[in-house]
Amino acid sequence: MYEERASRLAGAVVWRITPDGAVAGPVLPYGCMDLLWSEGRLLVAGPDTRAHPHDGPARRWAGLRFRPGTAPAFFGVPAHELRDRRVELADLWPAARVRRLGARVDKAADPVTALEEIALERSAGLPPPDPFLAPLVEALDAGRPVAATADELGLGARRLHRRSLAAFGYGPKTLARVLRLQRALALARSGVPLAETAVRAGYADQPHLARDVRELAGMPLGRLLVGG
Incomplete structure (x- = not known):
């Protein structure tokens, strides 16, 4: 449990x-x-x-x-x-x-x-986190494009990528993809129909959602939802 x-x-x-x-x-x-x-x-x-x-x-x-x-x-x-x-x-x-x-x-x-x-x-003894982290996660979790987010934060694409690797383990595009998956699962588990879930989470369509779930989760969306 x-x-x-x-x-x-x-x-x-x-x-x-x-x-x-x-x-x-x-x-x-x-x-x-x-x-x-x-x-x-x-x-x-x-x-x-x-x-x-x-x-x-x-x-x-x-x-x-x-x-x-x-x-x-x-x-x-x-x-x-x-x-x-x-x-x-x-x-x-x-x-x-x-x-x-x-x-x-x-x-x-x-x-x-x-x-x-x-x-x-x-x-309690650590310095405060990098101030760019919270707005970056917030923007990407809201579905903002990576390039636009980098401009808003005043960071070039390469600098943003380096800082994302150190902070998150991968670049901002992968982070955006992971956050989008979590948005979609939260919507689907709350009862939102899958076609609507795909659009609201930021996917092109339901097949795009299904492909992304299979690649990131290693199983079909239906099976993942039953298990979760």
Whole structure:
């Protein structure tokens, strides 16, 4: 069973998975990175460009999904270095420190809350995020063209691409595509007919929506909606 709620860390979401016998669906691209805990391990989920399957036996998971673009400062690495990867937190931070944090989460009554507290403590000592991140995500999530968005932000295309790679793990066109997918899924899951969903989310038509979902999610839209 999957549960989530808004985090006390601005713009973030905390979530948990408890094994219940059901087959877990794939993790879809969100334009985000996560801090993960699972049965004694602390890991980092990099930004995905495609669906990431749940491999191995069912197990407990807790996670904190950062607001798009904010995790690289937290983890201390550019997002593109972790694109489509799951790595041990000890590969990024000193092993002794990670062991202490892991023990803290293991002993906590609620691993989700423990992860959230760790994120709040570290984030309090970090500089504010790059001011271009929020307006960029807002513009692309509203369906604004990348070129127009770059002009509005006063950034050239190459500079925007470099900063997007570091912050999101991929360029602004891929980020726009991922955000469009999430818009479409939210509309479809709320009961909006698929043809209308396609238009409102920014696709040319329903077949365009279907192709994009299959490429990014690895399965047809109908199957994804049944599982989600």
